[in-house]
Amino acid sequence: MRPLLPLVLLFLCSCDDKPAAAPASPAPPPAAELVNTPGFSGHNAYLHCAGICRLGPRYSGSPAYEQQLQYLEKHLHAAGWETARDSFHAPNGVKMCNLRAFRSATPAPLLLSCHIDTKINIAPDFESADDGASGAAVLLELARVLPDAQVELIFLDGEEAFARHMSETDGLYGSRHDVARRGSTLPRWQINLDMVGGRNKTIAIPSLDTSDFMYDQYCAAIRATGFSEEKWTVWPGAYMDDHLPYLEAGVDSLNLIAHFSGSNWWHTTRDNMSRICPRSLHESGLLTRQLIHQLLNAASAGAQ
Numbered sequence: 001m002r003p004l005l006p007l008v009l010l011f012l013c014s015c016d017d018k019p020a021a022a023p024a025s026p027a028p029p030p031a032a033e034l035v036n037t038p039g040f041s042g043h044n045a046y047l048h049c050a051g052i053c054r055l056g057p058r059y060s061g062s063p064a065y066e067q068q069l070q071y072l073e074k075h076l077h078a079a080g081w082e083t084a085r086d087s088f089h090a091p092n093g094v095k096m097c098n099l100r101a102f103r104s105a106t107p108a109p110l111l112l113s114c115h116i117d118t119k120i121n122i123a124p125d126f127e128s129a130d131d132g133a134s135g136a137a138v139l140l141e142l143a144r145v146l147p148d149a150q151v152e153l154i155f156l157d158g159e160e161a162f163a164r165h166m167s168e169t170d171g172l173y174g175s176r177h178d179v180a181r182r183g184s185t186l187p188r189w190q191i192n193l194d195m196v197g198g199r200n201k202t203i204a205i206p207s208l209d210t211s212d213f214m215y216d217q218y219c220a221a222i223r224a225t226g227f228s229e230e231k232w233t234v235w236p237g238a239y240m241d242d243h244l245p246y247l248e249a250g251v252d253s254l255n256l257i258a259h260f261s262g263s264n265w266w267h268t269t270r271d272n273m274s275r276i277c278p279r280s281l282h283e284s285g286l287l288t289r290q291l292i293h294q295l296l297n298a299a300s301a302g303a304q
């Protein structure tokens with residue numbers, strides 16, 4: 001049984017807040033490998049999250065950010081996606097780069113997004129596991145199992161503000177740039193994922209930023225997956241996040257984001273892999289996959 005322990009632990013880890021007891025005689029675990037299951041794998045997403053976090057802080061323009069782009073490109077290409085880098089500069093001159101992935105040159109009606117930059121000036125060992133890596137990990141694993149060409153993925157730079165707090169003019173650089181670049185060729189829908197891998201998370205979509213149609217889709221996806229309505233909830237307000245520039249441009253957007261205000265880990269070194277859970281990533285992947293299914297079915301029904 002012992003060689004199987006790392007895999008088994010990944011699948012069975014509890015999502016409560018108690019850390020697992022340390023083994024009596026720890027040994028170096030064998031390298032866990034990605035699995036080729038037909039459906040979304042929280043195990044794979046967890047490995048991607050860990051692989052990204054091992055790069056260290058991924059500040060815009062940093063060598064680690066470049067390594068992260070290469071990590072994403074490698075796995076996207078392996079899953080049969082084409083990629084394109086979209087480089088630009090923030091107003092203060094910092095080099096930024098969004099990474100797009102697509103299966104067809106025809107614009108897709110549905111855009112899945114996450115941000116992959118990390119907040120600057122936290123600490124050299126800042127992993128930013130949930131606030132950044134978790135969304136990328138879920139998108140990367142979804143890329144492996146999404147069969148259709150009607151979805152585009154975008155891994156956004158510059159979500160984080162350079163100042164301590166985000167403002168109207170500081171933050172969301174990548175999403176604002178992407179909306180401007182697309183002009184009138186915008187997707188019909190967007191789903192943004194942010195902080196979707198924490199153990200025992202509560203997703204709280206912003207009610208003021210969510211249309212009635214998208215709210216209905218969210219509720220239908222919760223019913224279809226059988227997930228708890230106490231864990232997939234609505235925040236009575238708005239968020240500044242990467243859904244906002246698309247929403248303001250007329251895209252019907254849904255921001256899947258965990259409740260984080262008042263937390264003791266956000267933008268600290270406590271946002272590390274110890275608070276990421278494969279089951280949490282798995283549920284985020286399944287719910288997003290269900291939303292994709294519903295939205296694309298709505299698109300094909302509307303085209304008839």
Ligand SMILES: [Zn+2]
Nearest residue numbers: 119131160267
């Ligand atoms: Zn952040």
